[in-house]
Amino acid sequence: MTQSHWPLYEVFIRSKQGLAHRHVGSVHAADDQMALENARDAYTRRGEGSSIWVVKSENLVATQPEDREAFFDPSDDKIYRHPTFYTIPDGIKNM
Amino acid sequence: MTDEQHQAHFDATIAADTPIEAKDWMPDAYRQTLIRQIGQHAHSEVIGMLPEANWLTRAPSLRRKAILLAKIQDEAGHGLYLYSAAETLGCSRQDIYEKMLDGKMKYSSIFNYPTLNWADVGVIGWLVDGAAIVNQVALCRTSYAPYARAMVKICKEESFHQRQGYEAAMAMANGSAAQRAMLQDSINRFWWPALMMFGPTDTDSPNSAQSMAWKIKRHSNDELRQKFVDNTVPQLEALGMTAPDPDLKWDEASGHYRFGTINWDEFYQVIKGYGLCNHERVGDKRRAWESGRWVREAAMAHAEKNAAKAA
Numbered sequence: 001m002t003q004s005h006w007p008l009y010e011v012f013i014r015s016k017q018g019l020a021h022r023h024v025g026s027v028h029a030a031d032d033q034m035a036l037e038n039a040r041d042a043y044t045r046r047g048e049g050s051s052i053w054v055v056k057s058e059n060l061v062a063t064q065p066e067d068r069e070a071f072f073d074p075s076d077d078k079i080y081r082h083p084t085f086y087t088i089p090d091g092i093k094n095m
Numbered sequence: 096m097t098d099e100q101h102q103a104h105f106d107a108t109i110a111a112d113t114p115i116e117a118k119d120w121m122p123d124a125y126r127q128t129l130i131r132q133i134g135q136h137a138h139s140e141v142i143g144m145l146p147e148a149n150w151l152t153r154a155p156s157l158r159r160k161a162i163l164l165a166k167i168q169d170e171a172g173h174g175l176y177l178y179s180a181a182e183t184l185g186c187s188r189q190d191i192y193e194k195m196l197d198g199k200m201k202y203s204s205i206f207n208y209p210t211l212n213w214a215d216v217g218v219i220g221w222l223v224d225g226a227a228i229v230n231q232v233a234l235c236r237t238s239y240a241p242y243a244r245a246m247v248k249i250c251k252e253e254s255f256h257q258r259q260g261y262e263a264a265m266a267m268a269n270g271s272a273a274q275r276a277m278l279q280d281s282i283n284r285f286w287w288p289a290l291m292m293f294g295p296t297d298t299d300s301p302n303s304a305q306s307m308a309w310k311i312k313r314h315s316n317d318e319l320r321q322k323f324v325d326n327t328v329p330q331l332e333a334l335g336m337t338a339p340d341p342d343l344k345w346d347e348a349s350g351h352y353r354f355g356t357i358n359w360d361e362f363y364q365v366i367k368g369y370g371l372c373n374h375e376r377v378g379d380k381r382r383a384w385e386s387g388r389w390v391r392e393a394a395m396a397h398a399e400k401n402a403a404k405a406a
Contacts, residue, residue, distance in 0.1 A: 003231040006391070020318075025175075025176055026179040026182065030391075031394075031401065042172045042176075045172065046252075066096065
């Protein structure tokens, strides 16, 4: 059966000088192509971007705020992952 | 976590001015009041296209016409950003849109006033979008992050609207006697409705106390209204125009303009659905929704057919 609810898409745009795509919002559209066209019209009217990704919202999986501690904590005690952990004698240059 | 722990964490988050994100726990009443406020904000953008579009085919020059078209396109985009923000709270756009069509959700009182001459288009850009900006700049720091982000985006575009509106008003203020009279007539009709956009007085605003406590609202209705009047009177004077308010005067002691009393009876009539254009506005949107049904269904059927073919 055809439903009249158009699915929701999340929109990501990489700006002209941007290095990465950034989430800017969402649009409703019947299909992928319409989602791209709607995203272009709604989010790039003033030259905001040079590349658009759209993805159906139902395909996104997100971390849960209540799991935040358990999920991210393990990296806190691995301080040797940071360059500041290592001491280098004064006078060593370009490092 | 228990509900009490969730509540305590939420209160601490609000107190620390940390924004609330879509997946964070929030009190149900906070969620509901945001769906109401953001939803009605979105509806206002959509309904707000109608009074201005009324003059699209009759714009007096190609330049003004192109500007107006771009502005109405922005309003549609703003509606879309706001519906996106509302949907992060778990409501569906179609559902709240149908509530608006059924008169179960409101939209801004201002769009129930008719546009009777070309000057109205300039005055709406200048006064109405000007009032919207004062309101929305204050909302850029609202506690719900998706709403705040939508406001930042919208404010950038609204300032284009306000400037284009003022420029159109200026052209008329510097034009013939007939153009100046038309501009003054428009200001006379839109001045008070623009002041009403800030909502009821602080003593009479049922949602305000809770919204301020939750930092959804950062300033009271009366504070924002005062700021708008202070900003706008010098702009009015620069046009050589007057406000339809015999009590409007500068108050040296407070550093603010004092102004007359708003006709609150009129305000409540309008928001209850008995303003000049309420019937016409919702009627137009309902017609568009009903007569567009087959197009929406065709788009969906076509998408499903293509998806089936690809699978």
